Amino acid sequence: MLAVNYSDRPKLVFVTLVLTIFLSASLMAQNENGVSANPLVFGVHGYYGMIIPHAAAITDVSHTNPRGFEFNLALHLTSEEVWKYCFCYPRLGAALHYVDFANRDVVGSAISLYPYIEPFIGAGQRVSIGFRLGAGFSYQTTIYDEISNPLNKFFGSHYAFIALMNGSVNYRISDKVIGRMTLSYNHISNGGTVKPNYGINYPMLGFGVDYVFNPYDFEHREKDRGVVLNPDRERFDFSLFFSGRESEYFKRWYGVYGVWGGYSMMVGRVSAFYAGAELVSDQLVRKSVSQAFLDGITDELPDHLRFSLLGGHELVFGRFIFSQYAGFYLYSPAKARNAWYQRYGLMYRFAPSLWIGVNAKSHYHVIDFIDLRLVRSF
Known part of the structure; x- marks a missing residue:
């Protein structure tokens, strides 16, 4: 096979x-x-x-x-x-x-x-x-x-x-x-x-x-800054996402699952400010803290869930959104690599109010995971 x-x-x-x-x-x-x-x-x-x-x-x-x-x-x-x-x-x-x-x-x-x-x-x-x-x-x-x-x-x-x-x-x-x-x-x-x-x-x-192959005489056009490119100046998001990580120690693949909510407000023709929160269930973290408790390395069994607040910037180009966020942990009993992290994402609107996207989470130069997400906007 x-x-x-x-x-x-x-x-x-x-x-x-x-x-x-x-x-x-x-x-x-x-x-x-x-x-x-x-x-x-x-x-x-x-x-x-x-x-x-x-x-x-x-x-x-x-x-x-x-x-x-x-x-x-x-x-x-x-x-x-x-x-x-x-x-x-x-x-x-x-x-x-x-x-x-x-x-x-x-x-x-x-x-x-x-x-x-x-x-x-x-x-x-x-x-x-x-x-x-x-x-x-x-x-x-x-x-x-x-x-x-x-x-x-x-x-x-x-x-x-x-x-x-x-x-x-x-x-x-x-x-x-x-x-x-x-x-x-x-x-x-x-x-x-x-x-x-x-x-x-x-x-x-x-x-x-x-x-x-087919040269073109590019037309000179005036910069009309009065054109409204994104009539929806505000957006609320609810998202489900998943990813996976492999452990060197446990020699297997573990899932990462999360929920996300956020608010976006346009502040220019294509720029938006964003604020949000996410709750992540990382099964590798869950396995690691459980194993440390069973091996007697720790006296407590901390919760593997992590809750964070995020803020950042978006570039909105019609059906596409490019995003850069910074997040920090409000709840992380199992300590993360750092107190804060970055996220970089791309979303594509495939139907009214529905988006699909990818998003990378990293602590400085080390990427934790890249997730796939489905987003419903309001």
Whole structure:
């Protein structure tokens, strides 16, 4: 029989969601006649960088210079509806990203596939500036092994996520050829589902060329700040979410379940302030405190539930919400790694008042888990 690794389930869900969002957004990018007027762009870029030694456990294997390349395919969106959101013309695309960490026996290399959005300032001009955000799926060739590869605490699993942001300066050589210089910050992690998982952070400098198959004369449009993009200025959320974590000690996968409530208030065209609370039942924490009590390490059996308050910021782009929250524990008898944490999320509205999303919880540079959630808004 085929063995199923249950710790890979959250990863598969995440990738499915990202691809669904990408395909939906691509369909929305068509004009009213159903015919896409968006230029198709293909790019080839090369990169060279460094590894940031963000924890003592990976410092000894962080002194190399990664190098890699990337293939990009994107639509450069041109509609007036898109312009209204950012007063810019963004690209919506996908990239195949390869990086060799210049230590093949210990750290190896990674190949990633990720969708991205990349707003451009000055699209169509001789010089333009782009800002890219992307997240997707990554495969690592070399991972941690207690006996044969104990130094690689970056990766505990072959399968992980990649998240990145970059800025680029683009020079139009001709109508169809664009030169590009990029500074990027990249992060690969399995989201805490398989340990060890310190993750790897590697900034890179890149140069490349983009080819435009159907050049387009970008229309100059006025910035009308009076346009109301999000008529619903307030929103109440109720959410159920789940995830999973693997324990090195117990050698199995444990579920994480939670409920969430919050309030969002628009304070600009696309910006909103957010306040909320969450209650989390982490079955790995429950098992850990129970085992410590049974082994006589502790005299008490603390509650594994954790209750937190959160606050933060949202970017609201129609059906999409990008969020960044900070949370702190009000109730945590089983002490957490730190007193406060961060959350980063993406939600997509697939029906009136119904959203599906992914959200990553981390304590500083260490990701606890990435959850999948269903949200009902009021």
